Amino acid sequence: MILSKEKILEIFEKSGALLKGHFLLTSGRHSSKYFQCAKVLQHPEYAEKICGLISDHFKSYKIDTVIAPAIGGIVVGQEVARQLNKRSIFAERENKSLTLRRGFTLEKGEKVLVCEDVVTTGGSVFEVIDIVRNYGAEVEGVGFIVDRSNGKVNFGSSRQDGVVTNYPQFSTIKLEVVSFLPDDCPLCKEGVELVKPGSRKIK
Ligand SMILES: [Zn+2]
Numbered sequence: 001m002i003l004s005k006e007k008i009l010e011i012f013e014k015s016g017a018l019l020k021g022h023f024l025l026t027s028g029r030h031s032s033k034y035f036q037c038a039k040v041l042q043h044p045e046y047a048e049k050i051c052g053l054i055s056d057h058f059k060s061y062k063i064d065t066v067i068a069p070a071i072g073g074i075v076v077g078q079e080v081a082r083q084l085n086k087r088s089i090f091a092e093r094e095n096k097s098l099t100l101r102r103g104f105t106l107e108k109g110e111k112v113l114v115c116e117d118v119v120t121t122g123g124s125v126f127e128v129i130d131i132v133r134n135y136g137a138e139v140e141g142v143g144f145i146v147d148r149s150n151g152k153v154n155f156g157s158s159r160q161d162g163v164v165t166n167y168p169q170f171s172t173i174k175l176e177v178v179s180f181l182p183d184d185c186p187l188c189k190e191g192v193e194l195v196k197p198g199s200r201k202i203k
Helices: 005-014 044-058 072-084 123-134 186-190
Strands: 018-024 030-035 065-069 087-094 097-100 111-119 138-147 169-174
Touching: 005 018, 005 044, 005 169, 030 186, 044 072, 044 138, 044 169, 065 072, 065 123, 072 087, 072 111, 072 138, 087 123, 097 123, 111 123, 123 138
Parallel strands: 065 087, 065 111, 111 138, 138 169
Antiparallel strands: 018 030, 087 097
């Protein structure tokens, strides 16, 4: 299945996932746009189509298990795993670091696909990659819906511990983020109300 960038954007817009306003990003910067992936994934037919691009991309890979970071990645991982007919597990935060709970485990040599909804810095995905490696399992690839890193994220880059990896990565779409430092933000100057996405208004 192939979906053009226009078709993907159409689905995002239909589900109200592309928000316009004045948003506080986790980086502390301000932006006029925000993407709320859960609004797309709340519709099973959209989740099937969009996640289908990821499962299509990795269907020729040898994969035993799909793993995702909670919470955003869970639906993506589950849907990709369903389409590939593989096991699906997730990592969740405990004392600030991602870990496997609920009896989830990975075997040595098990081949794993890491899935996520939106990647900006890729922090959660890098943490999940470390979990997989710590179990002695093998990361076969990283699939995610939206690349918001402005082309910067590279899961195949060399790691802090000096190990050079080469994980194939795939995103269904790249959405550029235009953001401002609070002091240079034109929306602040206009007096538009600042909103933290997913929360109540903060100002
Ligand atoms: Zn602002």
